[in-house]
Structures are given as structure tokens and as C-alpha cells.
Amino acid sequence: MSEREKKLAMIVGGLLGLVALFFGYQRLDSSTTRRENELAAVQAKIDELEKERRRGSSAAVKLNEFEKQSLPRDRELAVRQYDAWLTQTIEKIGFKERTVKFLGASPQQFNTNALKFQIYAQGNIAQLTEFLYEFKAANMLHQITSMPVKPVADSRDLKIDITIEALALSNGPPQLDAANRRKPPDKSLQQYADAIVGRNIFAPPNNPPRMASISDKRVSLGDRLSVQAEGNDSDPLDSLSYSLGEPAPSGATIDPQSGEIRWSPRENGTYDFAVRVTDDGFPAKSVQQTFRVSVVDPPPPPPIVQREPPREERPRLQFDEAKHTYLVATI
Known part of the structure; x- marks a missing residue:
């Protein structure tokens, strides 16, 4: 084999080696990509399962919180105690012509009862704001479904009609402990009053005195x-x-x-x-x-005038008729 043929053979062999190396790299790269994709799919599945676990844990926490906020599990007791809480709240606020009425119960899923109440009352915008604040602060599983409000003529009062729905869960507490479950909102009642009462939409602007x-x-x-x-x-x-x-x-x-x-x-x-x-x-x-x-300083007192004592006056001589009378008799 001539020198030229040897060089040609070396070149051809080198090219064949490069081709083999290229295809080998392609196969290795394809295998690596496939494995990376498989690992990514597995990791995505793990992440999805972790999200499901977190959602389940969050749902369990929320369910536990809902059970604490629920009305008593016994429906009759729930109606009686929630009615008493509503009545006490509107009396404390000072609503006039107030009435609390139980409208009925409707069964829900998982042995849950939705209790419906209605409040008829008359009061001003400040009292309505206080009621809404107390309703929120009560930390109960209840909501206002409707609240028509109508101004009363020649008065600051409003006619208020509030419809409320409250839930009594099957795993709810045995009693309605309203005082201990109370949880006021982040803002104070005064802050809400400044924002709501200060923008009284039911009356003309207040003129200063x-x-x-x-x-x-x-x-x-x-x-x-x-x-x-x-x-x-x-x-x-x-x-x-x-x-x-x-x-x-x-x-x-x-x-x-x-x-x-x-x-x-x-x-x-x-x-x-x-x-x-x-x-x-x-x-x-x-x-x-x-x-x-x-x-x-008070003004000086007026000067004291010294008055002379009164003089004793001699009694005036009076004419005595008897003294100058003579008796003459004739016998």
C-alpha cells in the first residue's frame, strides 16, 4: 500500500470514527433527555400530590374552624340560642320596634341544617353600623342574605329588614358560647363608624350648628x-x-x-x-x-359716715288748762 493510500485510509477511518461518535452522542443525548423528561414528569406528579395533600390539610383546618363557628349540633337548641343572641344584640344596640322571627330550617349535605331568621327593626345609621360590626365579630357560621333599608320620613331612623342564614353542622359544638367565640375585626367600631356614618347616604349632609x-x-x-x-x-x-x-x-x-x-x-x-x-x-x-x-379686686367698700348721736330734746311745755282754772262759787 502506497503512502497515498495509507493517508486516504486514515482519513476515511477518521471520518467513520467521527460518524460513529456523532451517532453515539445522539443516542446518549436522546436517552438523557428521555430520562430527564421522565424525572420531570415524576416530579410534577409529586408536586401535584403535595398540592393535593396541602389542599386536604387546609380543608381539614377550615372544616375544623367551621365546626367551631357552627351553631349547636342540636337543631332545636341552635334555633333557641341563636334567636336569643340576636334578640340580646339588637336590644343592646337600642333598635326600636324590634322583632326577631325564625323562618324555618332546610337540610343540607352531610347532615347540616341551614336556619333562616328575619329581623324587623327601626334605628339610625349608627345603630345599623354597630349591628353589622357585632354580626361580624360574633365569629359564627352565619351570613346576611338580604337587607332592605328604607328611611323613615321626618326622622333619622331607618326601617331595617334583615334576613340571616346560619348553619348548624353535625359536628358542631353542644352549646352556643357566644362570649368566648367572639373575634372582633381588625378595625375598630369607631373606624367603621367614621367610614359609614360619616357618609350617611340616607340623609342630606349635616350642617354645622x-x-x-x-x-x-x-x-x-x-x-x-x-x-x-x-x-x-x-x-x-x-x-x-x-x-x-x-x-x-x-x-x-x-x-x-x-x-x-x-x-x-x-x-x-x-x-x-x-x-x-x-x-x-x-x-x-x-x-x-x-x-x-x-x-x-373687688371695689373698695363705701366710706363709713360717722353720724352724731341724736340730741335729747327737752319736752315742750304743754298748756295745762286745769292749772289756770279757778273755781268760783256763789251761795
């Missing part, structure tokens, strides 16, 4: 100060109340109904008063007036 200005006063030490604050409101349904704001001298008082300010100063000086009048609209609004009181 007005108060007449009070002139500065001057009082003598030892005397009692009496000042009358006078407020009025353009809203015919509003009632006014008076209070002292800051600053207010120690010992000063005000009648919240009449607005009369009373104060007995103890030392001389200049004192600032702030008087506030507040209406009872939704939301309540107020205005304030300030005035100044100067306490001074």
Missing part, C-alpha cells in the same frame, strides 16, 4: 361668674349640647343642655374660655367660641 359670639367679661374676686352660651342649628332634627373646650379654668362648669357657664374665680388674672356646641347629626359637627375673663 352656629353659636353667638360671647364678649369678654370682667368679674370681681369672690363673685360668681355666669355666662350664657347660645347656639342654634338649621337642621330641624338636630339637638345641641354644650361643653367646655381647651383652655378652661379650673372649677369652671357648663350645663350641657342650657349652655350656662358657671365659675367662681379664686385669684386675680386673665383667663381664656373656649365653649363648644355640638349637634347630634350624622356625622356630628361642632363649632367653638372663645372669650376672656378678667378677674380683679
